[in-house]
Amino acid sequence: MHTKIFDLGTQSVKIETGLIAKQANASATVDIDGTVILATIVASSEPNDRDFFPLTVNYNEKTYAAGKIPGGFFKREGRPTEKETLISRLIDRPLRPLFASTYNQEVQIILTLVSLNPEIDPEIPALIAASTVVKLAGLPFNGTLGAVKVGFDNDQYILNPTSTQLATSKLDLTVAGTSNAVLMVESEADQLTEKQMLDAVNFGHDNMQIIIKAIDELIAEVGISQQEAKEPEDNSDLYNLIKSSYGEKISSVYQIIEKQERYEKLSLLKDEVIKNELNEEEDNSEMISKVFDNLKKDIVRERILSGEKRIDGRDSTTVRPISVQTGVLPRTHGSALFTRGETQALVVTTLGTNKDAQIIDSLSGRIEDSFIFHYNFPPYSVGEIGMIGSPKRREIGHGKLARRGVQAVMPTQEDFPYTVRVVSEITESNGSSSMASVCGSSLSMMDAGVPLKAPVAGIAMGLVKEGDRHVVLTDILGDEDHLGDMDFKVAGTATGINALQMDIKIDGITSDIMETALNQAREARLHILDEMNKELSTAREDVSEFAPRYTHMKVDQSKIAEVIGKGGAVIKSIVEQTGAVIDINDDGVIKIAASDQSKSDHAKSIIEEITAGPQVDKIYEGKVAKIMDFGAFVAITPNKDGLVHISQISEERVKDVKDVLSEGDVVKVKVLEVDKQGRVKLTMKGVDQNT
Known part of the structure; x- marks a missing residue:
């Protein structure tokens, strides 16, 4: 058994x-202040004939890590959660490019959270653990990964901020890289400047060197x-x-602007090359x-590096x-159609009540999320036939990125x-669909009347680099x-x-x-x-006529029990009568929501009658x-009945209550x-029953 212990900021690793x-090819545990990841790696000994590297990264969380038992009938963990999927992708992204380009044997890395300190996010120990087992397995891997x-x-x-520190932080950034290069950044920020973001990346890269050194020493x-x-x-x-x-034919095809036509011509040209050059x-x-x-790749890259126009005729800094x-x-609460070149997003916003919030049972506790973002990438968007079903890892990841883009506002x-x-x-998709989703979501929410702090736009940048030559693409x-x-x-x-x-x-x-890319991205x-603001620059003054409308009222805290009633009977009765959605806070603030204002007003008047007595x-x-x-008991409010004595039913004598x-x-x-004692005596005498 071999162990390496070191300090990372205020934490012990x-x-x-x-x-x-x-029995795995390699395994390791990484413990950061009580959050422990068990990592394993198994690599196939047989090469495969596929034209891609079959790497699979699976991160999974066990409820016992937090001292909990899973809910549900079966009482065991089920399909991967969104968080598990996102962390799996996060780990895959910096690992994949470090494997030798000629290595294509199947590799599976499994990372299991076996102990959780709620203050320590499992992302970083999982990334460190993945890097460690890849090196321990001795696979052809270019460098050592830190994060x-x-x-x-x-x-x-x-x-490495704790969960408590992140709650007030203006930045949540994960950075991974080797001793001499940054490979991956994932972040959410509150409108930080380009310099602040770049300095954060450099700060992270400088501080991950102790991790890289420790892993290298352990391997030695x-x-x-x-x-x-190979x-x-x-x-x-x-x-x-x-x-x-x-070569000239390929170059001419890459001057065709329309994607589908270009792909069709390239496919035909490839078939021609194979047919003519095939050695049977x-x-x-x-x-x-x-x-x-x-x-193909070399021709396109050389054209860009030589300063020629790009595939669609643009220079390096022009936006489509x-x-x-x-x-x-017409009937949704808010909608927008955002098109940039051959990428298009139809983005729809729906407004709901607190009852519609997404409930997430995480290991750290139950969370009610009032902002939900879903990204869908149907096969027709790229002119293909494909399966329709549950969202894939890519869709979950792109949705999370787009959500991060607008969360701060x-x-x-x-x-x-x-x-x-x-x-x-x-x-439609031809690059940067997640950033089109950011732009579309900002517009769609403002169309729905969501008072965003500011409009948001997103852009995807690229890079072509050969030796000392490089071009950043907008x-x-x-x-x-x-x-x-x-x-x-x-x-x-x-x-x-x-x-x-x-x-x-x-x-x-x-x-x-990176600084050039950030500054170029800012201009874009x-x-x-500016283009978005021509259509809509601030939220509409009112929400859609089809959206629920909120009415607020406040009652004395001593009256809350009366409004709710035994077993919730009173509040259920009000909801059934009015069709409104009612949310009662412990401080006595009551929020009433309904698509029709008259329903909200009706519910409010009932509550006022209950609290007034x-x-x-x-x-x-x-x-x-x-x-x-x-006599007869009459319910005058959902929580109060009164008695109409037989003598008070009519001006005329009533022999039997049931006759009337x-x-x-x-x-x-x-x-x-x-x-x-609070008993209510009622009369029907002198009360017009017809008005």
Whole structure:
């Protein structure tokens, strides 16, 4: 067994291997102040013939880690939660580019949360654990991965902030990288400047070096030797042949602006190359396909580096044409259609009450989330046929990123007591659909009357780098994302950044390049905001006529029990009578919501009658609740009945109450008296039953 212990800021980190899960290729535990991750890795010994690296990262949380038993009938953990999916993606992103490009054996990394300190986010120990087991397995891996979280409060950066510190922090940033490069950034911020964000990334990279050093020392102590990466096949002769024969044709196809037409022409050209260059004896069709793809990539990259126009004719800093429409769906609460080039998002906002808030049972406790963001990516958006079902990892991740982009400008529950659900339907996609969702969600919510602090726009940046030459690209296409070296997404207001996500595929991205990308992104963001503001720059003054409308009232805290009633009977009765949704706070504030104002007013008047109590000489309309020999009990409010004595039913003598009244009859009565015990005497005499 081997152990490494070191301090990371104010926290203690312990990495241990050789005790648990010894039949895996490698295993380790990482403990940061009581939050413990068990990590395992298994790599197939057989190479596969797929043209991608089959890496799977699964992060899962056990409820026993927090001393809890799962809910539900089966009392065991079920399908991955959204948080587990997001952390799995977070770990996959910086690991994948570090594996040797020629390594394609199947690898599975499983990270299990086995102990939880609620103050320590499992993200960082999970990232450290994943890096450790990859190195312990001796796989061909270029460098050692470290990761930290960064907060920002009182103009000070915080290393690995606790949950308590994050609650007041203006920044929640996770950064991962090697000793000489940042590979991944995921963050949510409250309108921080470009410099503050860049300094946070650099602060994180500087402070992760102790983690990288500790892992390297542990590997040396264990005595692990790393596998040599397989040398790539030498296809230079075939590459040069295809380039000389078809290079100009490929280059001309990449001047076709329309994506589907371009893809169709490339597919036909590829088939032509394979047909003409195929050696049937060697069956080299797969090799030809790979060489063709490499040549495509090189041609596009060289054109960009040489200063030529991009695929769609733009220069490196121009944003694609933007079209904005709001209120496109007549019966929804808010809607927007945001189009940027060949990327389009139809974004819809729905307003609900507190009862509609999403309840999340996390290991740290139950959370009621009043802001819900869903992102859908149907196959038709890229002209394909595909399965429709539960959201995939990518959809969950993009939805979370888009939500982060607008979270900082959302109003408080005190200012806007609605549950807000935003759904982004990607109807066309050619790059940066998550950032289109940010723009569309800002417009859609303002169309719904949500008082955002400021409009928000998002932009995706790219990078092409060869040696000392590099070009930062604004508003990248899908092809530029695939063929480039960086995917850099920034969302924010005119004031600052709300969300930053960065994935880098190569070493050597300097702080200067990141600064250029951030500044270029700011110019693009301001341009997009200008285009959006032409359509809608602030929230509409009122919510949709189809949305619920809130009425507020306050009652004495001593009266709350009367409004609720035994077992909730009174409040249920009011809801049934009026159709309103009623939420009662412990401080006596009552929020009444209904799509029709008259329903809210009706509910409010009933509550006012309950809290005021029966008023002598006041006329009430109530339902006959019970017939007795001596009279009838009438419910004048949901929590109060009164007695109409047989002598008070009519001016004429009544022999039998049942001759005049039946249970369920609605009658008008006047209060004669309320005695010291709270009993109410009623009369129907002199009360017009017809008005």
